[in-house]
Amino acid sequence: MRNIILFFSSVFGAGYIKYAPGTFGSLTGILLWAFFIPQNYPAQFAAVAFMFFASVLFSSLAEKIYNKKDDQRIVIDEVAGVWLSVMFLPKTVLFLVLGFILFRVFDITKPLFIKKLQNIKGGLGITIDDIAAGFLANVILQVFNIILK
Numbered sequence: 001m002r003n004i005i006l007f008f009s010s011v012f013g014a015g016y017i018k019y020a021p022g023t024f025g026s027l028t029g030i031l032l033w034a035f036f037i038p039q040n041y042p043a044q045f046a047a048v049a050f051m052f053f054a055s056v057l058f059s060s061l062a063e064k065i066y067n068k069k070d071d072q073r074i075v076i077d078e079v080a081g082v083w084l085s086v087m088f089l090p091k092t093v094l095f096l097v098l099g100f101i102l103f104r105v106f107d108i109t110k111p112l113f114i115k116k117l118q119n120i121k122g123g124l125g126i127t128i129d130d131i132a133a134g135f136l137a138n139v140i141l142q143v144f145n146i147i148l149k
Contacts, residue, residue, distance in 0.1 A: 002065060008054070008076060009062035015073035023104060025075025029082040030100045037083070039091045048083050052131060055080040060123030070118070070126050081107060081130030085137035089145055098144070102137035103130075112136070 010016055014024040037047050055076045062074045086099035106114065107130055114136070117129040 005058060005061045005065060009058040009074045011075050011079055015075040021072050021075055022078050022107065025078035026082045026100060026104055029079035030096055032079065033083050033086060034091065034096055041088055044087050048087050051080040051083055052127065055127040056123040059126040063122065063126065074126060077127040077130040078107065080127055081134035084131055084134030085141065087138060089141055095141060099137055099141060102140060103134055106133035106136050
């Protein structure tokens with residue numbers, strides 16, 4: 001069971017990449033979205049909701065195994081956040097790249113209230129700041145999408 005938890009919380013091992021594991025977790029997430037999540041809004045909502053709950057669960061369990069708060073090897077939260085950043089948008093290279101970049105910028109810099117969300121304990125605290133970063137990126141991309149139309 002331990003290996004399953006670590007495998008999924010590290011997103012198939014991406015979290016074990018020595019440099020920038022969060023970026024590689026996000027990149028894995030955006031590729032999963034591009035290739036496996038349909039351009040069907042109810043399915044996208046279901047996928048993001050599932051990934052949010054999976055992230056909270058696996059992050060909580062992995063944090064106990066590593067015995068370290070928000071260990072950098074836990075990157076399933078990046079997947080949840082980057083998926084939210086591109087939800088309900090055209091599934092184009094432009095939006096996938098912009099979603100990835102904006103999500104990483106907001107996840108790294110943690111503007112506004114996002115930094116405070118990390119104070120929440122356990123898997124929810126690990127995941128919720130990424131959800132907020134993804135939400136902020138999505139709002140910007142939704143406006144951009146409206147302008148493009």
